[in-house]
Amino acid sequence: MMRARIVAVASLGFGSGALALGCALDGRWLWCLAVLAVAGGWSVGRWRRWPGVADAGLAAMASLAAAGVLLGLSAEAMLLGLVGALCAWDLDHFLRRMAHQQRAGDGRVLERRHLGRILAVAGLSLILGLVALRVDLELSLLTAVLLGLLAVLGLGRAARYLYGQSG
């Protein structure tokens, strides 16, 4: 599981670095410190195996990224930060699941497949996100509300599907 650990650490470093850089470029040093504090807490929690630290870390990083966008910081840096945090969060959970894994051969196969899948998701997310940041669309309030309703309904169905499968 060494590769997954390395990628998890690198993702957290990359995500928090991007967020901190975005804050620093705009001279918001307090926000920069907040990002580094969250990343530090996440790293310590990971090392000490605190339960729920990855969930809290992702929620905090996403909140900081959203706040950064609202404050007018670099949206690209915020996007990179969120993708890094998402990868770190996913790999933390993956490594925890791997505690049940017994055979080294199986572990390597699972690790390789998981890393491939999460890197593909991260790459696609970055491409789509960066493209979306370049696209400039004028939406009326009605269109925005309709799109919002569509998104809420679609996500609701997706959530029900996910819950139903696990039940």
Added chain:
Amino acid sequence: MTLGRRLLPLALLYALLLLGLASLNGELLALALPLAVYLLAALLYGPGQPQLHAARSLSGDRVRGGQTVTVRLEVSNEGADLDEVLVEDLLPPGLEVVDGTPAALARLPSGGTLELSYQVRANRGGFHFGSVRVTTGEPLGLSRRQVLISAPADLLVLPRARRLERVAIRPLRTRGYAGPVPARQGGSGTDFFGVREYQAGDPRRWINWRVSARHPRSLFTNEFEQERIADVGLVLDARSRSDVAAGAESLFEYAVQATASLAESFLDDGNRVGLLVYGRVLDWTFPGYGKVQRERILRALARARTGQSQVFDNLHFLPTRFFPAQSQLVLVSPLWPDDLPAVVRLRARGYQVLVIRPDLSDLEVQALGPGPEVALARRIARIEWLLLRQRLLQAGVWVVDWPVQEPLGRAVHASLGRLIPRPVVTGAHP
């Protein structure tokens, strides 16, 4: 964990979308894209209905307490490829895993097999392995599907029995076959029984010349006590109130071990032995001889559990019709003062009663720690027991006090050596 794990990206996605739409900020919507792609990937690669088959094998289905048993479980995939499979064997309570883990996470391609091997141990009991829980999921671990696959197997752990030297019993009635129990009848044997007038056919070396010299007109021969086998009824006290725990130690487990050891000893001597487990219900093993009976008794002891019943709360309802008249009864019980009349009644009906009393008080004191209250409580309990013991002895009941940290054999032989009366000489005295 899975629920929270699924909820978090969904909640963040909702929050970013709503915030972006509310503030009409497209950059916030772009920020939601990684989360949307992540959830979409989990949906696309979600697992289908798994088609799995499980087979289980045990290295032994009947072992002694403390022995380890290797459990092997094979889960084969008869359906499509499964990216992530978590196999968890649901262990029956009471089994301790000593090596390996009863769970494994692996990738299981179509036609592939996942093998799981671990070792378990138990003190005693019957254990039924039922189902295996299999959780399949996609690599991101968001969507999961759980199924239970049947893989039955049974394991019987017999109680540990320490080998005992011959336990000296002396019932009023014995059976017709030769054995080790003094029969209270003259005949051929080893122990001197009495003297009677010479009868034709008596061996010359049995003639008692000293007595014959005093009676010039007749000869007298020595008689020896016949030794035969006997009926032995073992009664195990399985009432809840008789089970005292001191830390991890249980008085009932010691009582079960003692009963198993006694059963083996009596059966080895050729006696006919029966067992009654007296607790929530009456679990009766009909008297019998030999190895088959030993197996029956050990299986009954493996299943024995303490329980509570209003009817069998005291020994008044001990069913004497199970035991042959005037046979030997061995009661393994800590015994309570209100049990005294029932035990005395057994004695009055002609049974020879031996009480084996496991004593856990030393371990209890160790578990409770030093203190004046503990010392006083122990002293009071000791005095109560001594009074009860005195009454039992007065009624002709034999009592073996067994501190459980000592070997049972030592306690039995130390006590019975003092208790067994000398044989009553009933032969004709010249």
